[in-house]
Amino acid sequence: MNHYGNCLKLTIFGQSHSPAIGMTLEGIPAGFAIDMEKLQQFLQRRAPGRNTYSTPRKEADLPEFLSGLVGNVTCGAPITAIIRNTNTRSQDYESLRNTPRPGHADYTARVKYGDAFDAAGGGQFSGRLTAPLCIAGGICVQLLEQMGVTILSRIVSIGGICDNAPLLASTAEKEFPVVDDAIGEQMRLAIAEAKSQNDSLGGVIECMVCNPPLGLGDPMFDGMENRIASIVFGIPAVKGIEFGAGFAVAQMRGSESNDAFYLQDGQVATVTNHCGGILGGISNGMPIVFRTAIKPTPSISKEQNTVDLSTMTPTTLTIGGRHDPCIVPRAVPCMEAAAAIALYDAILENMKG
Amino acid sequence: MNHYGNCLKLTIFGQSHSPAIGMTLEGIPAGFAIDMEKLQQFLQRRAPGRNTYSTPRKEADLPEFLSGLVGNVTCGAPITAIIRNTNTRSQDYESLRNTPRPGHADYTARVKYGDAFDAAGGGQFSGRLTAPLCIAGGICVQLLEQMGVTILSRIVSIGGICDNAPLLASTAEKEFPVVDDAIGEQMRLAIAEAKSQNDSLGGVIECMVCNPPLGLGDPMFDGMENRIASIVFGIPAVKGIEFGAGFAVAQMRGSESNDAFYLQDGQVATVTNHCGGILGGISNGMPIVFRTAIKPTPSISKEQNTVDLSTMTPTTLTIGGRHDPCIVPRAVPCMEAAAAIALYDAILENMKG
């Protein structure tokens, strides 16, 4: 089901080529004034068609709010916003109904929903569904900022090219969200090269929640790791997530990986942050840090082997249409959105009791 | 909350030193005969005190079923089973109330629950709570086997020592669950060495669901990755999860990472399995493969820096008590349990509609 949240309830709907995509968000306190310009800027970071490394499909991604607001102020009712799908070319996809694209959900969608599945543009599996995620996330980002909580994110690597500079400030203003712009330039070149070869690249994104409230999350299945992972894997192409030192922690010794406590300005803090700000599923006040692995865009123009499902014979496929050679840059604000939603939901939940 | 599942509902309760720990599992079809001996063998793989690299605390881990069965056959009512906590030494922990152990949930538990938190043995954050997870998981393993679905798992690495041999058969019978026993011997030595230095090691575990039904899981927030991640992060010490090629996929090109479709015995299959058997959140019939990063046991006997919360002054701490120098071997069946629960829940859900 397309739901997320305990105290906050997010529902996402739409397909790539349906009349609209959108989201309903419940649980936002009444009386909050959404800064619509800021929200639009946030959505713009995800929007397609902005530069050479993203799909030429241009969508304004202008949300229309149908409910939940009086003016731009929340009134306590569920907030629903939609984005119309205007620039669709469904004929690009009809030929693919029987020849599933490798790396895409075409085959599993057909298995699950039968012939009635919506093949156009990837249907409900399209990366386009991250736009409503970013509407919800953009609202939560504003609510968090009001509490002094900020979320930073950046590209860590693309195609194996790594930006090892520490994340200390926002990259949101940058066209290409890396810390080290020289490395970013190399990444861009790598993307351009992959594109010229009708190929695509993946990468790793890092996200950091600064100044999170203490005590967020619950033991066992509702820890902050579980909560963040369970929304982040809703973003297409994510194949892995790690918190703090993550997979590297598996090679450490306990004496190295344990984050020693100390006092900083009278507050308990930790010397290192290998746990990524989460102990026993609960935030310890240090920055919450996670990284996600993004696979290369599966839509590539190279010829690929597949199966014709109507005749059950092998065949080949060359994908047309408009596709990003690397979705990593556009996925960066999606990670912030996911983190903001998970955080704000946990904050609401923490207020009870 | 300590809940998991959509069609299946798992509730876990208990603290390390409460009278008992246990679980309630709802949604299991009526009329299934649980093989109690097999279940006990499954639990035994997780149980402590079996060898030199696990805690000397000995617990029989014998579940008592309080409800849901008539004899050993499910009757449709919620299944509740408990394990009594008999071998507890709470005095080991009282001195730690004010001096949180680095890497443990002591500090965050205190922040969240105040002075009333149960400090004894880690309270509800204890790894001991994976015993009821394994009761539920052991039942689901039996239900899956009846459908021809099997789950294999193994240690991939400990302390940086890697077993790169492919996972082709069960390691469940082995005392040390690796594929390559010679590498396993090196891992054991590394654990023994770390223990002799009052230190601990972490590692990576791989889990593989063989012959999963097609079409399990749902788009967005209820995909198989989300479902598995959200239960796996309920196992203490897990700091990362990746599916299929995982973080390595981020360095591939699309033409390499895409799993080409072909026909095998008249069935659609993929040549490679970089997606780990999951496309668009939905199982494609190939083995579902994931790996998890386990941090080193945080309880080490070395002196560590911490803070005295009663006086808010820096202090040091040397942990006594009984602890595993490496919990990775005992966490292996926990991963199988988690995978079995997530799979069986998705199977039940798939039967509707």
Place this chain on the structure above:
Amino acid sequence: MNHYGNCLKLTIFGQSHSPAIGMTLEGIPAGFAIDMEKLQQFLQRRAPGRNTYSTPRKEADLPEFLSGLVGNVTCGAPITAIIRNTNTRSQDYESLRNTPRPGHADYTARVKYGDAFDAAGGGQFSGRLTAPLCIAGGICVQLLEQMGVTILSRIVSIGGICDNAPLLASTAEKEFPVVDDAIGEQMRLAIAEAKSQNDSLGGVIECMVCNPPLGLGDPMFDGMENRIASIVFGIPAVKGIEFGAGFAVAQMRGSESNDAFYLQDGQVATVTNHCGGILGGISNGMPIVFRTAIKPTPSISKEQNTVDLSTMTPTTLTIGGRHDPCIVPRAVPCMEAAAAIALYDAILENMKG
């Protein structure tokens, strides 16, 4: 929260005067062709402005489907449909912000959401929100009919005038949904008289699910009574619900109220149906019967006592605007919608295991 359902997930959004109201419905199997004309007819039974006893506010109540369909066939993605609010006159309500209408949610909305609550037209508490309920219900009615399950309903009483004739056939085609049209005529006169006195009337509605599948519902908190009650109380103005003999059963003896089993055409049936088709929360195959108490429309044009919340002084209020002198007739299809959603959700859930 505005959610309902276990296997089906219904989300309703909108306020009386927001740009639109609508619903998202998840869990409907892919491949079902919605008969749009039939759906429109169903919605028409609830729509305002059709005759003298309903509000003169005219709304076409034409749903626009934004997602979940390809043509008129479900594709497995969440179905979202909206109805634009076009005929709104918010100025009717602004003066009421500080003087809550007796019997309405104005006061409790203000308490809950503060000054930001949407007062116009009753905001999210408006009976208008039953329109999206009827979209979802109308789809479920079609799915049930395909399985041979039909839902009948009728007015039992209005203003104390009772229609005691048994419910044997649909009243859906009638402009005034009673069994005994002569009694219906009396009810209409009573409504007209109340209207002429600036007053309003309530009543009782009966709903009957014919030929329900055996074995729907679960013990305890997920029984059919719980499920139906928990959606029916979402319809504004419902103040009571009873199943089968309901409150009358409290005056019977066990030997009278027990429904004896017998065989009818080789099937187990019961001689009477005092239990309303539900035993232990589970459907027994007999018709599921329930009745609901609907309070008189609280918006009346008579002067009423209230409190000015801005000055905290007593005041009086005479409500203008457009209101039904009796909403019972329009609530009849809403009960069918609620029953259809509850039933279909339980049917989906019953398919598992």
Place this chain on the structure above:
Amino acid sequence: MNHYGNCLKLTIFGQSHSPAIGMTLEGIPAGFAIDMEKLQQFLQRRAPGRNTYSTPRKEADLPEFLSGLVGNVTCGAPITAIIRNTNTRSQDYESLRNTPRPGHADYTARVKYGDAFDAAGGGQFSGRLTAPLCIAGGICVQLLEQMGVTILSRIVSIGGICDNAPLLASTAEKEFPVVDDAIGEQMRLAIAEAKSQNDSLGGVIECMVCNPPLGLGDPMFDGMENRIASIVFGIPAVKGIEFGAGFAVAQMRGSESNDAFYLQDGQVATVTNHCGGILGGISNGMPIVFRTAIKPTPSISKEQNTVDLSTMTPTTLTIGGRHDPCIVPRAVPCMEAAAAIALYDAILENMKG
């Protein structure tokens, strides 16, 4: 499923003759000291075998707390308590497996769970499962009292004999919980007479939450009526529920049923309370009042018609075993328990945002 609650999570498990019955309650704040003596007194009001109008089966109903407490103080972990089933006589029931008792869940349980259903003592459908409900409810009652919220209840009618005296004070200390003891004496005689005729009686119970917080509950499907109804119908034998004036409101005019607002000691109050303290699903600060219809105990010793399911032939049945001729008195604290759980859950939820 056997779950209830949004912020509070209650899970109930057990069958009449399983080793134990019990409950897990999550969400109770850490640091609350449960008054065990008071809890035991609360449970005693529901316990069987206390007098001539209840079943002679004697059960101490002494809960054993397995988790969630340190001493008698909540620690934030899920609270699990069990009651052992000791006084069971399963042979009483085996003969009934194929001849379902009219008015019981025997038939529907068999339909739902097949031959594996637990027939002994009604299995999971037994009224005995209200004991764990009362453990959870008894804890919530104490939490509410601490906030100044009290819950009163009483028998309104049994077998048509009505106690019309207003409910102004607790009847909890009375052996027979009515307001007018003379009427209560008549009820007792009626029960004794029904018993002597191998028959049983039903009745109506009233429950009143005094001094509830303002603003509890949410619009639509999570209103206080929905919340209370959905837990109350989990109590076996409840066939109807009404709030405030309930079904009587359907015969009023709007000018009569509307509760006019006025100022009482500077607070907004209503002159009448026909709405039962709930407007738009949200508490308005007036007492929350509801009444439930309880059917006569279906287990009677009179011969009844049923069907032999093994041969599919008509047969008769005379029920032995131990049964209450009227469960209404023992159901009274169950209503308080249900109300307390629903209220406290809504209170926790209201604290967020």
